[in-house]
Amino acid sequence: MSCCSPALDLAENEGRVLGADLRGEELKHAGRLGADGTVTYVFSVPAIHCGACIAAVEDALGPLPGVVSARVNLTLRRLTVVLAPESAPSGTTPLRLVETLERLGYPATPVDLGDLDQLARERESGKLLLALGIAGFAAANVMLLSVSVWSGADEATRDLFHLISALIAVPAVAISGQVFFRSAFVALRAGRLNMDVPISLALLLSLGLSLYESLSGGAEAYFDAAVTLTFFLLVGRYLDQLMRERARSAVLGIARLAAKGATRIVDGEPVLVPIDEVEAGMHLRVPAGERMPVDARVLAGASDLDRSLVTGESEPVAAGPGLRIEAGVLNLTGPLDVEALSGAKDSFLAEMTAMMEAAEQGRGAYVRIADRMARLYAPAVHLLAAAAFLGWLVATGGDWYQAVTVAIAVLIVTCPCALGLAVPVVHVIGASRLFQAGILMKDGSALERLAEIDTVLFDKTGTLTTGTPRLARTDFLSDQESAAARALAARSHHPASRAIRAGLEAVAEPDLEAVREVAGSGVEAMIAGRRARLGRPGWVAEIAAPEGRHVDGGLGDGIEDERPRGGKGHVAFAFEGAPTVSFSLDEAVRQGAAPALAALRDAVLSVEVLSGDGEAPVGRLAGMLDIERAACRQSPADKIARIRTLQAEGHQVLMVGDGLNDAPSLAAGNVSMAPASACDAGRLAADFVFTRENLAAVPFAFDVAKRAKALVRTNFALAILYNAVAVPLAMAGLVTPLVAAIAMSASSILVVANSLRLTRGGHTVRSADVEDQTAALAPGAVKAPRTERLEIAA
Structure with a gap:
């Protein structure tokens, strides 16, 4: 009986059919022709999950004739390939690209097939969660049996517990470890190494030797090391999967605002046409309650517009003949006849989506320290294990059992469990610590980036102020x-x-x-x-x-x-x-704005305001909150330009905003935060979302990030020190696989215990004699001091 639903089975079957049919000429329709004659193809590649995958794909496609560029976006798991004009005669076609990717072990589908691709991603997350549950159950039970063996059980009891452990561990690792086994197999078949190869080797050898020991009545077995390692590595893989799914939703949040069609006026009669057929100069009609399909100019009619997409301001704007309106702007109260000024692919909304994707692409260059060590780790571990095996084989005159035992001990003792936990555990505890203060973290690496900031940029309406008239x-x-x-x-x-x-x-x-x-x-x-x-x-x-x-x-x-x-x-x-x-x-100043900004300045951070509002209200806000630099009438492109300028000068930028127009700049910043009252796209684009009204969440999150950074460095130091001591001892034959498993587990526990320090200590955000946060930004408004104590206990 299958545990998969009929819908998923149907989707899988349809995926096979489409994968077989999308060949030759049909693949060409997935491309987008550029002004210079180049053709851009965008593929979804769900199997990409690490830096080694990126290098493998880009290195394989880059040298192909006619390929101008091949760029992988790890966050979106998306591959963008640009082919030169007339590249087909040289042999490089979309079909060749797909076949090359399939040979590497990375099946690809054009992004237009997003529905089936989304089902595939959901199945992948479900499989990871199921594997994690199985590994956790097995680890808990096998470790319980191992404790009894370590406590001095007699031979009969020991042999029985070994057999029971085998019955639990072997199927558990066989099922849960498929994530690593398949990745390792694909890498080896393509003639390369990745971090999953030594992990798979350690799991298989430890299980094999443990089975041999159990069946031959040996005293030692290492099932506990295999299942515990599998569990901890799956925890990190699943958290990474969740983060990337949420980051991918940020781009989709803006894309959903795009109209699927438009009402064209032909000879006075309305005709519904697909959005891709809309061209500049067409006469369109936009009823009340619908969004502008493309950039357009009003020909007739009167209405109010919600332009928060563009300016971030919630106040409706009157629309009349002659007014230019951007795509995605919501028409509120009356029908409008407009003239299209662009096609859908060249509209303001398409530009915002492109900025979001470009910002996410730039963020993909930020690689965690553990990931950067992956390329060195795999060959180094194999060389050490091989050297130990050959050395002991020679030294013992061909005693393969002893040589294999030492090699397995080296593989287990060098298992990247402590190294792999050094970052994720701190992120998980940090996320929990932030959650207690009403702050949701969507990406563990965001803590690292937040700890590095030296500049904070705030939107005004809805962020520093309440946004409500x-x-x-x-x-x-x-x-x-x-x-x-x-x-x-x-x-x-x-x-x-x-x-x-x-x-x-x-x-x-x-x-x-x-x-x-x-x-x-x-x-x-x-x-x-x-x-x-x-x-x-x-x-x-x-x-x-x-x-x-x-x-x-x-x-x-x-x-x-x-x-x-x-x-x-x-x-x-x-x-x-x-x-x-x-x-x-x-509108009123948001609660806690003044003490929060004071705390940021006390932390030697530069604070600025970027607002789409006019000069007068922005100037008054800056004066009330003692902000030295405040820019008004900022479009989404202006905000991104300011962020890029600061980054070019070497600054690390935190962007705090809430509007749909802030989504591209939230993605462009080194790290970003948004209130829970933000629009969907703004919340999805942000790395942190704070659910409470108080802006004290911003300095509090910064404080947690700084402490998390220090703990991550300590964890890496502990992991490196552990390997520096344990590896030589294992290669010298002084560490058995059982001791190696204990040492590996002890190093992991030490890293977890060190990370738990994040739950204690830290700073408290307090402010006495805070100005009245209910005061509006009205002309002549005066500061009315009152005593307010804002506390978020760290």
Whole structure:
């Protein structure tokens, strides 16, 4: 009876059929033609999992005739190959690329077959989790039996426990170890080595010798070493798999915003066309509630737009004829007729996706210390074991048992368990420590990168501030005006209307007649025979008297400007023929922002603000929080440019943001953080997500990262010291496989115990006399000191 579901079996069968059919001419359709005549092919290669895999693939494809470049993205497990124009006559075709990869042991599919590829990745994760569970169960039981043997069991009991251990360990390693066995087999078949080869050799030899000892009544068996090693290595492999799946989702999060089609107007009639057929100059219609399919210019209609994708600002923007709109922007309130300015592949959304992938590609160059040692480790271990075997074979006059025993001891004692745990265990404990403080870590290597930062870049809206519009004081509204404005605000779903209704005192609301919402302008109604409007100041002024009042805390400003000094937004209300009442909307500084930034400065970190908002609100925020450098009106490309400039100067950058427009810069930074209130793409692109409102999470995570870095270095020192002592003793025949297994386990326990120090000590983020975090960034706002103690016990 199969344990696989019918859906997965069907997907596997379909995958075989598609894999057989996608040959020759059909593969050519998966390419993308460039302006210079080159053709780019992107393949999903799920079998890639380490630096050695990257080198094998790139080294094999790079020399092929007509291949301009072959680049592997480890995070996305994606291969991008660029072929020169007319490369087919030279023999290099998409078919040859796929066949070359298959011979290397890396089956590849074009990314257009993403649905089946996603099923394959889900099956791979499921298999890893199942293997991990089996290895853990076996390790616990075999170690329990081994303790009894080590305690001095008599011969009959010892032999029985060895046989029981064999019944548990052999099938467990056979099933759980397939991850390593298959990888080692593929590498050997291709004539190369990877880190899985010595691991597989140690597992198989230790099992083989243990079976021989058990069946011949020997005193020693090493089943415990085999299953324990398998379990710990699978833990690291599974965590790495989870991290890469989440990182891959960041790119998919933006890609999901792309429209699948567009409504084209042909001879006055709407016709639905595929998004790939949209070209510049086409006349399109975008209904309310849909996203702009391509970059376009408005021809007719009026509406409000959610441009948070571009600016990060939640405030809707009025749209009218002549306005240029980027792909992916959400149309909120009314239909728009637009002229396409680009195709889907050249749109703003496609550019953001490309920036995300480029940033993830650059991050792939960051390789952990343990991974960088992989190429040296495999040949070194084999040479040591072979030298021990040959040396003892000669020294003992052909005693193969003794020679094999010493060689196995060398393989086991040099097993990379302690080395492999040096980083993952610290990351797991660090993730747990951060989780207790409401911080989610998606990538263990992010701790390493966070520990190296010297510059912190913050987005403004939704990060340093709450991002939610709020109404300031309303002392100068009459009861009649307050009731009418609140009633009109209730008839609109506009964020500004919701803020006004929430900010005005609840009173008995009048009856409304002839209510209508004008897209891009506001709400109008008849109240007791008088027309009243709430919305855009210019539109409201059409029915109002020339005089006006500005409600922002008691300052009597006029309404000449659509956005008078200060506020996040500006909304007006008036009865027909009566003076206009102008509301100023703004947002509050996020709780804990001031002490968090102070803690970062105390840690000798440079702090900057990059915001898509205007100069006035950004300047006020910088003044309130004592930030020396604040840049306004920053597009996603501008933010990435600033990050690249800092990186070129040798700085390590932490990017903290929340908006969809921040996703590319979150990916471009050396490390990134986002609040849980961030958009999906922002959360997926970030390495850390903090679930609590307090910005104290940022300095706290930095403190944990610094301590984790110190522990990782200590773990490496312990692992190197262990090998420096144990390897010579094993080669000298002074260490039996049993002692080697004990020593290997002891080194692993020592590394784990050292890593547990991360759960204790550390710094506490505290601040007394913190400014009132509920104060809005309104003109003339003053700091209202109050006593607040922010603590995250380390």
